[in-house]
Amino acid sequence: MERQNSRHTTADAFLQALQDGGVEYLFSNFGSDHPTIIEGLAKAKAEKRDLPKVIICPHEHVAMSAAHGYAQVSGRAQGVFVHCDVGTQNLGGAVHNASRARVPVFIFAGETPYTIEEMRGARKSPANFLQDTYDQHGVLRPYVKWNYSIRTGTNIQQVVNRALQLAHSEPKGPVYLTGAREVLEEDVQREASPKKGWSPLESAALPESGIEELTKSLVEAENPLVITSYAGRNPAVVPELVRLCEKLSIPVVEHYSSYVNFPADHPLHLGYSIEECISDADVILILDADVPWIPSIKKPQESAKAYYIDVDPLKEQLPLWSMPSERYFKADVYEALLQLNRCIESAALSIGKIEERKQRITALHQRQREAWQQKEQQLPDQPITPEWLTACLREVVDEDTLIFNETITNAKVVNQHLPRRKPGTFFGSGGTSLGWNGGAAIGAKLASPDKTVVNLTGDGSYFFSIPSSVHWVSRKYKAPFLTVIYNNQGWKATKHNVDRLYPNGRAQELDSYWVNFDQPADFSKIAEAAGGAYAERVTAAEEVKAALRRGMEAVSAGRSAVIDVVIAGISKQVD
Known part of the structure; x- marks a missing residue:
């Protein structure tokens, strides 16, 4: 036994290299491929050596989403350990989400033993045969920056360091x-893991010609516009963007936003839809946005000049993509804004033109907000509206609350009626695979245990999040958060897409979409049963505020809460 424990495998x-690389958590679902990993963790525990803390996740989607949320809040990759091909x-x-959101995550999976009886670790069960596959890596290859199989333990430190270096390098x-x-x-x-020489790539800056051209175009523009979706993933970007926009009176639209990119209450903020202002824009600066507009719906005028700044301006992992622009700059948005702001300080400006534009945009901003506010009026004895629900939520959170938004068809409503101004307090998945919200909230709470985390989701997204696993993990690891469900009894996004393509079609005529939950689950009770969460279902508008407050009180006391708010249903189809 003494010789067995003295082995260094x-x-x-591998585990020590992860610890030395700054990984704090292993969101894990272990299997028959992990005995040596588990033994290594047990040895470290017996010897009181620090290693990343294991977070047991009953479902791998939750594990990946938790690492995603942790990285969004902290900027650091965490480990996700899963079982062979099936795990x-x-x-x-969840891997699609992390890839599209440019979030660093370190995923490790075992492989089925490659010997039948000849070596230590050889196959010991039927599963070891059935889990053998020709290309396990092929499952994730389209979504990961790098994939590799450990060939020998002699260079495992180098392999881990390289993996983390690539994960943290832009994109x-x-x-x-x-x-x-x-x-x-x-x-x-x-051997000690080398701690030097493995830093991520340094941020790229704009070329001198680009700074000059951008400055000239922005200064001379009559109707400049900034469009961004996730520039605020680096919170330091926000004040620099404010500085640029205030200097030249440039309005900002957060299109499909997944972070706080610009203070929502700033008079130069023109909301979350490009339709109102893109037609008049003559110079458009696109900062960290994958889809700044949808050409088949609305696009800039032919004479407009568009400039793209992004660490991946050509979206190299997207097979078909086109956003015609004057120039594409592969640069870090923060570095680019620093350069532009320095250059504009010495530029000759037309103060009268800039002031006139400021007054015009401020007036439009005000009209927008007044129109939004009107929609918060909740009529008595009517179904709860998402606007009213969000307005009530606004009263129970503060500016430091971390908001996670996966309400999908109500995402714009959340943006409009729960305005965020503090960088690093609002997050979206950045991808299109539903179910990110629950695991992400766990990861965020572990990354910022002193912050209150509020998770907003539709009922469809709640189903996809595997809530039984989410709330089991939440209770076990003391990571409480509030979930508010915008429950419209179905998948409204699918219905929207049908109606867009067939505005007068049979599906609309017959109210037949096959997306509604005509026998809805009691969502809050799922969380209560699986994780002891405070559970409440709300059907009357006058009960919303009090229910949200009770949920927040439960979270403050260390218990997760789920407030299931029933809003107007999307369909009455029953077959």
Whole structure:
């Protein structure tokens, strides 16, 4: 036994390399491929050595979403450990979300043993045969920045360091490492992981010609416009963007926003839809946005000059993509704004033109807000509106509350009626695979245990989030948060897409979309049963505020809460 415990395996060195690389958590669903990993964790526990803390996740989608949320709040990649090909597949769309959102995550999966009886770690169960596949990496290859299989334990520190370096280098994203039991069982020398020489790539800046051209175009523009979706993933961007826009009176639209990119109450903020102002724009500055407009619906005038600044301006992982622009700059938005602001300080400005534009935009901003406010009026004895629900929520959160928004068809309503001005307090998934919200809230709470986390979701997204797993993890690891469900009894996004393509079609005529939950689940009770959450279902408008306050009180007391708010249903189809 003493000789067994004195062994130093690839798995031991692997875990230590993750610890030395700054990984704090392993969101894990272990299997038959992880015995040496589990033994390594147990040895460290017995010897009181620090290693990343294991967070047991009953479903891999929750594990991946938790690492996603943690990285969004902290900027640091965490580990996700899953079981062979089946665990890799169970990560599902959560990997798509991390990839599209440019979020760093370190994924590790075992591989089925590559020997039948010849080596230590060889196959011991039927599963070891059935989980053998020709291309396990192919499951994730379209979504990860890097994938590799451990060949030997002698260079495991280098492999881990490279994986983390790539994950944290722009464009950031998930990486995928695998290893079979035989290689994890290999005896290796005890070596300290090198801590230097593995920093992420330095941020790229604009070329001098680009600074000059952009400055000239913005200064001379009559109707400049900034469009952004996720520039605020670096909170330091926000004050620099405010500085630029105030200097030249440039309005900002947050299109499909997933962060606080610009203070929502600023008079130069023109909302979350480009339709109102893109037609008049003559110079458009696009900062960190994958889809600044949808050409088939609304696009700039032919004479407009568009400039793209992004660490991946050509969206190289998207097979078909086109947003015609004057120039594309592969640069970090923060660095680019610093350069532009310095250059504009010495530029000759038309103060009268800038002041006139400021007054015009401020007036439009005010009219927008007044129109939004009118929609918050809740009629008595009518179904709860999402505007009213969001207005009530606004009264129970503060500016430091971390808001996670996966309400999909009500996302714009949330943006309009729950305006955020403090960078780093609002998050969207950045992708299109539903179910991110619950796991992300767990990750956020672990990353910022002193912050209140509020998770907003539609009922369809709540189903996809695997709430039984989410709330089991939440209670076990003392990561409480409030979930508010915008329950419209179905998947409204699918209905919207049908109506767009067939505005007078049979589906609309017959109210037949096959997306509604005509026998709805009691969502809050799922969380109560699985994780002891405070559970409440609300059907009357006058009960909303009090219910939200009770939910917040439960969270303050260390218990997650789910407030299921029933709003107008999307369909009455019953077949």
